[in-house]
Amino acid sequence: MDAAYSAFAARIREAAEAGRALRFRGGGTKDFYGGEPTGEVFETRECAGIVSYEPSELVVTARCGTLLADLETTLARNGQMLAFEPPHFGAAATLGGCVAAGLSGPRRAAAGALRDFVLGVRIVDGRGRLLAFGGQVMKNVAGYDISRLLVGSLGTLGLIVEASLKVLPRPQAELTLQLELPEQRAIEMMNQWAGMPLPISATAWHDGLLRVRLSGAASALRSAAERLGGERLDATFADAYWAGIREQSDAFFAGDAPLWRLSLPPTAPPLSLAAEQLIEWNGSLRWCRTLAEPAMLRAAAEKASGHATLFRAGDKSAGAFAPLAPALARLHRELKSAFDPAGILNRGRLYAEL
Amino acid sequence: MGEALALKQIDAARQRAVVAALRAFLPERAVLWREEDTRPYECDGLTAYRRVPMVVALPETEEQVQRVLKTCHAADVPVVPRGAGTGLSGGALPLEDGVLLSMAKFMRMVRLDPRARIAVVQPGVPNAAISDVVAPFGLYYAPDPSSQIACSIGGNVAENSGGVHCLKYGLTVHNVLKVRGFTIEGEAVAFGSEAPDAPGYDLLALVIGSEGMLAVATEITVKLLPRPQTARVIMASFDNVETAGEAVAAVIAAGILPAGLEMMDRPATRAVEEFVHAGYDLEAAAILLCESDGTPEEVEEEIARTKAVLERAGATRTSVSRDEAERLRFWSGRKAAFPAMGRISPDYYCMDGTIPRKRLGEVLGFIAEMEKKYGLRCPNVFHAGDGNLHPLILFDANSADELRRTEQFAAEVLEKCVAVGGTITGEHGVGVEKIDQMCVQFGRAELEVFHAVKRAFDAKGLLNPGKAVPTLARCAEYRRMHVRGGKLPHPELPRF
Numbered sequence A: 001m002d003a004a005y006s007a008f009a010a011r012i013r014e015a016a017e018a019g020r021a022l023r024f025r026g027g028g029t030k031d032f033y034g035g036e037p038t039g040e041v042f043e044t045r046e047c048a049g050i051v052s053y054e055p056s057e058l059v060v061t062a063r064c065g066t067l068l069a070d071l072e073t074t075l076a077r078n079g080q081m082l083a084f085e086p087p088h089f090g091a092a093a094t095l096g097g098c099v100a101a102g103l104s105g106p107r108r109a110a111a112g113a114l115r116d117f118v119l120g121v122r123i124v125d126g127r128g129r130l131l132a133f134g135g136q137v138m139k140n141v142a143g144y145d146i147s148r149l150l151v152g153s154l155g156t157l158g159l160i161v162e163a164s165l166k167v168l169p170r171p172q173a174e175l176t177l178q179l180e181l182p183e184q185r186a187i188e189m190m191n192q193w194a195g196m197p198l199p200i201s202a203t204a205w206h207d208g209l210l211r212v213r214l215s216g217a218a219s220a221l222r223s224a225a226e227r228l229g230g231e232r233l234d235a236t237f238a239d240a241y242w243a244g245i246r247e248q249s250d251a252f253f254a255g256d257a258p259l260w261r262l263s264l265p266p267t268a269p270p271l272s273l274a275a276e277q278l279i280e281w282n283g284s285l286r287w288c289r290t291l292a293e294p295a296m297l298r299a300a301a302e303k304a305s306g307h308a309t310l311f312r313a314g315d316k317s318a319g320a321f322a323p324l325a326p327a328l329a330r331l332h333r334e335l336k337s338a339f340d341p342a343g344i345l346n347r348g349r350l351y352a353e354l
Numbered sequence B: 001m002g003e004a005l006a007l008k009q010i011d012a013a014r015q016r017a018v019v020a021a022l023r024a025f026l027p028e029r030a031v032l033w034r035e036e037d038t039r040p041y042e043c044d045g046l047t048a049y050r051r052v053p054m055v056v057a058l059p060e061t062e063e064q065v066q067r068v069l070k071t072c073h074a075a076d077v078p079v080v081p082r083g084a085g086t087g088l089s090g091g092a093l094p095l096e097d098g099v100l101l102s103m104a105k106f107m108r109m110v111r112l113d114p115r116a117r118i119a120v121v122q123p124g125v126p127n128a129a130i131s132d133v134v135a136p137f138g139l140y141y142a143p144d145p146s147s148q149i150a151c152s153i154g155g156n157v158a159e160n161s162g163g164v165h166c167l168k169y170g171l172t173v174h175n176v177l178k179v180r181g182f183t184i185e186g187e188a189v190a191f192g193s194e195a196p197d198a199p200g201y202d203l204l205a206l207v208i209g210s211e212g213m214l215a216v217a218t219e220i221t222v223k224l225l226p227r228p229q230t231a232r233v234i235m236a237s238f239d240n241v242e243t244a245g246e247a248v249a250a251v252i253a254a255g256i257l258p259a260g261l262e263m264m265d266r267p268a269t270r271a272v273e274e275f276v277h278a279g280y281d282l283e284a285a286a287i288l289l290c291e292s293d294g295t296p297e298e299v300e301e302e303i304a305r306t307k308a309v310l311e312r313a314g315a316t317r318t319s320v321s322r323d324e325a326e327r328l329r330f331w332s333g334r335k336a337a338f339p340a341m342g343r344i345s346p347d348y349y350c351m352d353g354t355i356p357r358k359r360l361g362e363v364l365g366f367i368a369e370m371e372k373k374y375g376l377r378c379p380n381v382f383h384a385g386d387g388n389l390h391p392l393i394l395f396d397a398n399s400a401d402e403l404r405r406t407e408q409f410a411a412e413v414l415e416k417c418v419a420v421g422g423t424i425t426g427e428h429g430v431g432v433e434k435i436d437q438m439c440v441q442f443g444r445a446e447l448e449v450f451h452a453v454k455r456a457f458d459a460k461g462l463l464n465p466g467k468a469v470p471t472l473a474r475c476a477e478y479r480r481m482h483v484r485g486g487k488l489p490h491p492e493l494p495r496f
Helices: A002-018 A068-077 A095-101 A146-150 A183-194 A218-228 A235-246 A294-303 A326-339 B012-023 B035-041 B062-074 B127-137 B153-159 B203-207 B241-253 B266-276 B296-312 B324-335 B337-344 B357-374 B400-419 B435-441 B444-457 B472-482
Strands: A022-025 A040-043 A050-054 A059-063 A118-125 A130-134 A158-166 A173-180 A200-206 A209-216 A259-263 A276-280 A285-289 A307-312 B055-057 B079-082 B099-102 B109-113 B118-121 B176-182 B188-192 B216-223 B230-238 B260-265 B286-294 B317-320 B347-350 B380-383 B388-395
Touching: A002 A040, A002 A118, A002 A130, A002 A158, A022 A095, A050 A068, A059 A068, A059 A095, A068 A095, A095 A158, A118 A146, A130 A146, A130 A158, A130 B444, A146 A158, A146 B203, A146 B444, A173 A218, A173 A235, A183 A200, A183 A209, A183 A276, A200 A235, A209 A218, A209 A235, A218 B296, A259 A294, A294 A307, A326 B188, A326 B444, B012 B055, B012 B062, B035 B055, B035 B099, B062 B079, B062 B099, B062 B176, B062 B216, B079 B153, B109 B127, B118 B127, B127 B153, B153 B216, B176 B203, B188 B203, B230 B241, B230 B296, B230 B324, B241 B260, B241 B286, B241 B296, B241 B357, B260 B266, B260 B324, B266 B324, B266 B337, B266 B380, B286 B296, B286 B324, B296 B317, B324 B337, B337 B347, B337 B388, B357 B380, B357 B400, B388 B400, B400 B435, B435 B472, B444 B472
Parallel strands: A022 A040, B055 B099, B079 B099
Antiparallel strands: A050 A059, A059 A158, A118 A130, A118 A158, A173 A209, A200 A209, A200 A276, A259 A285, A259 A307, A276 A285, B109 B118, B118 B216, B176 B188, B176 B216, B230 B286, B230 B317, B260 B286, B260 B380, B347 B388, B380 B388
């Protein structure tokens, strides 16, 4: 399979020499995310398949075009999972796109983000060089952590051709509780519980209802459920609910109003925005549907020591991502030119100048 | 350990000029240059390497750090940052023509927010002090390197330190939210955020484990976790190390994620038992310590399942800690493994390779061969859960020949770790110690990328130069010496 990687490398090398911009595309399920993609479409789906997977090592290595759904099915057959619950946003979602986008789902606040589970990557940089960083072991501090740098870089530093991820055992049992709470009280409770040794694996608040998912040993769930109170949701309904949050198929995400993603310290007080909100991750992720001015959203997030991303919208002229401080912007430019001196990889996908 | 260091003379005129420039904004006690004052900084925890720095700077404020960096950058003086000096790879080894920037005075806990489960601390704060301070809130800071009483959080960030609970709770990179500091140019930077993420590239991940080569941290925000209600540990005996290794795989395959999973071989248990009386089974070829934590219900359930798996996997004896005192006693031997070696040997040399767990038997067999080849003993302690080996070569540093054999022994073991798909360092860092083995683990193109990343942060190459990433010329030289017949050993294997 190194042949497929080499072929990708040769194509990128040629494009770099010709100064031809490329736009990487796996399943195309996240085309909406980030800045407007430009350049010649470079398909990666053909390069698919699991390279190695040994459940007892808790590591899976797969090629970029591997369908996320196939990968998760294989893990599930062995009682394991991608603990960061990445959103697919469509059946065609690939592993490469997942790592490049760097998005995590409902379990993130409890289990960690995608970047926490990346052990190694093989990439092709903007010079067309095939490179390997990290590896397949849990602990590895040799060299700078390029693998994690690539997570969420939206293809601007290189094409991820292969990734090794840490996987975890699936919980033995899960149950979801529903509590009626106003926003402020819900934020308080989520934070209070997060500071206690409780098996909470996901939280979501919307419109006066807080849903709390518990995962772990059945006995631990029983005692935690007693402690938290509320109403226990039907298991099928609960699974569908969490899938709706993860995949943004829940009714909250329907319609055309711009969708903002505010990443905040979990204890940030309720935002005084005229926006419908859905709150996840113990209060640290706040989805907002609003037509309000981008500057207003960005200012509100910044005031709360966080940042706002214009996640889905028809008009992204305000930039999808919050602008960087000058010192960080300079480091971004320097890193971009270190990996992609010709500036041909996914230009404008992250920031206009990268 | 590598080659003997070329000793350079300190240039007295340059030293005077740098001292004068620093004294413009630092008090007299914060600028050390007389040899009797600078000598204590000649090495970190890797004492085989020593160099007396030209000047030691001990700033107390962020502004002073910024001015030290600006001054040195303007004058092209290299800067080596240093935390508590407990590092095991020589990451804080000074330069004879450089300033050693000690962060020892940055000892303040800046802000503690138990509701948001974070602590904002200065880099000189010892790792364990964080957990001590937040204990009344039922919280703790998870990474627990064995030197946690002494090692500083700033050093942990530089090295991406681990500990015995990494499989479940991660390394420093998984537990630090934000790092504030300065680039070598004295430009203020903040990586990460108190929110779950920050916009743009994950520079926080890049800076953590960068061995003080990309930026100097002046304030660190760490994530705090609720302390598990209870923890119990199983001690299991095995009559050979391979069976013990397979038992580890069986535990993981059963869907159990232990909080800690450690292995010690018989030479290691014998050495520590004499020292701390932990109650280890000295007849066993290897013992496993397997800890479960969580709610009492979870722990009881997991301990029962784990014990059954271990017994099916061939454990000859198992005992479960009955109370906290017994749990701590079981751990006491593992935690005392390094000092125990100091009792049975004048010196010991600790390795830090990580391997895929399934290759454990093969690698331990290789280490046993190396013991014969070099005529040196090598007990093994092993973070079995995450594949991180700490073989301890026993030697006498007063014998030049033993030191040389130890170095070769260690180099062969690290290269074996790479050959089986692992890495030369799991948690101690490359520093100066393993810089040659970086040439084995990475190809020329990857090393070029590391150098390009370094240049992005530090164009003049003044921040902790010569550590962690070897020059291409050095690797070419190393490969010429070590490659036989024009080929690396095992050319068929990918080099991660």
